[in-house]
Amino acid sequence: MNISLILAAVALVPQPAKLVETGGVTKNAEIRYVTDATVPAEGYRLKVAADGITVTSSDAAGRFYAGITLAQLKDGKAWPCVEIEDAPAYRWRGAHLDECRHFFGKETVKQMLDLMAQHKLNRFHWHLTEDQGWRLDIPGYPELVKYGAVRSASVRHGQRATKGSNEDADKLNGVKYGPYFYTEADIREIVAYAAERHITIVPEIELPGHVFAALAAYPEFACVPANMASREPRLVWGIEKDVLCLGNDKAIKFMEDVLDYVCRLFPGDVVHIGGDECPQVRWKDCPKCQARIKAEGLKDEHGLQPWITRHFVKFLEARGKRALGWDEYLLGDVPKSAIGMSWRTRRQGAGHELVSGAQAAVRGHDVVMTPNKFCYLDYGQCLPNDPFQYIGGKLPLEMCYSFDPCADVPAEARAHILGGQCNNWSEYTWNEYDLAWKVWPRTCALAEVFWLGDAKPGFADFKKRMATHRGRLIAQGVNCAPLE
Numbered sequence: 001m002n003i004s005l006i007l008a009a010v011a012l013v014p015q016p017a018k019l020v021e022t023g024g025v026t027k028n029a030e031i032r033y034v035t036d037a038t039v040p041a042e043g044y045r046l047k048v049a050a051d052g053i054t055v056t057s058s059d060a061a062g063r064f065y066a067g068i069t070l071a072q073l074k075d076g077k078a079w080p081c082v083e084i085e086d087a088p089a090y091r092w093r094g095a096h097l098d099e100c101r102h103f104f105g106k107e108t109v110k111q112m113l114d115l116m117a118q119h120k121l122n123r124f125h126w127h128l129t130e131d132q133g134w135r136l137d138i139p140g141y142p143e144l145v146k147y148g149a150v151r152s153a154s155v156r157h158g159q160r161a162t163k164g165s166n167e168d169a170d171k172l173n174g175v176k177y178g179p180y181f182y183t184e185a186d187i188r189e190i191v192a193y194a195a196e197r198h199i200t201i202v203p204e205i206e207l208p209g210h211v212f213a214a215l216a217a218y219p220e221f222a223c224v225p226a227n228m229a230s231r232e233p234r235l236v237w238g239i240e241k242d243v244l245c246l247g248n249d250k251a252i253k254f255m256e257d258v259l260d261y262v263c264r265l266f267p268g269d270v271v272h273i274g275g276d277e278c279p280q281v282r283w284k285d286c287p288k289c290q291a292r293i294k295a296e297g298l299k300d301e302h303g304l305q306p307w308i309t310r311h312f313v314k315f316l317e318a319r320g321k322r323a324l325g326w327d328e329y330l331l332g333d334v335p336k337s338a339i340g341m342s343w344r345t346r347r348q349g350a351g352h353e354l355v356s357g358a359q360a361a362v363r364g365h366d367v368v369m370t371p372n373k374f375c376y377l378d379y380g381q382c383l384p385n386d387p388f389q390y391i392g393g394k395l396p397l398e399m400c401y402s403f404d405p406c407a408d409v410p411a412e413a414r415a416h417i418l419g420g421q422c423n424n425w426s427e428y429t430w431n432e433y434d435l436a437w438k439v440w441p442r443t444c445a446l447a448e449v450f451w452l453g454d455a456k457p458g459f460a461d462f463k464k465r466m467a468t469h470r471g472r473l474i475a476q477g478v479n480c481a482p483l484e
């Protein structure tokens, strides 16, 4: 027997819940599959012994994850003998991608899905609409991609620009960007690709804010159509004041048509409807919005967002889907069936009151925890000589690993915490190399948090395994950042 095989370290990421090395190695690749209803959902038992490999699970996902573990265990042509009993701590283990500020395309998305599966992540939150770009072709609305999927310029590399489109014009690069968007055939291909990897896609259609690209295509859906005279998406980053006119029935019908199509195109059980960073200044001055406030008996413009949220939560439920939204959309009277995505830990500016993830869970909402201070991978990694640009903030690998989705949640509300997610915003991320550097290895740390919860073994143990695991990523051509 080859001594190097005996000494090969078992370096799994995420670490299984229970792992015993029973000694020796096997080259016997024969796998026996057993179904046992007592194994938890997505969990598996794996026995690697001299006489072969046995995989026991209650579902297809568990069997798939046993295969992922086996692939990581394999060393040359052999496997170390082990007994593993494994199941996830959280059922929502997500990664998000913003394809609106910058567009990465089908091949990058597929590689991301491959890598997500290798880390037992099971939700891909796909941010498809924004102020700066609309990336989904919608039947009956051809202008959406004609005007919304292309812009005349972007913020220049190395610059920051967050004000109105014209105020920061000196910071723009003057380079046409797009048109970039996905067709129905593209989406069907990617949905199937994800499903093969036990990943559910969660499409996001932002409303009622972050819709400037759609308003460029259909100016009549804005409170002040004249503000869309340039007929192009917002060119700079930041929060846009021009949002969907909620006094206009046609604007609401438009969003219904979009979401109806999205419900049919994406088979998953959840649709994200945004809800973040929606200024109300246009609604305040808009006669149509004011008429709506009166007709619906709302107090003032603050009542409009909860009103539209209630509408679309019910709209989605009628189509067999649950609504998910950023934490702002839980403000006001919103049905308990609405799932919150908690991204803030502090109130940020007037009009942006905070419903924390813990508060939402106590109120009875299910919550996905994605606090920016632990889960926003466009925050700086604090690496020496890091060549890439970040939106700001500090999020080194160890801090990702320290994340506890249930940290501030009272014990009686913890069942409402579905899990967590890594979010990849792309204002300052230009291409797949830049993206990979920000995503890996920090996603490895968060994937272990979501898989193991409180049972994670500690950062030193993780980092030791990562030394081997990073090599697996590099071998696949992933531009993985160093561990420090």
Ligand SMILES: [Zn+2]
Pocket (backbone or CB within 6 Å): 222, 223, 244, 245, 246, 247, 248, 282, 283, 286, 287, 288, 289
């Ligand atoms: Zn209006």
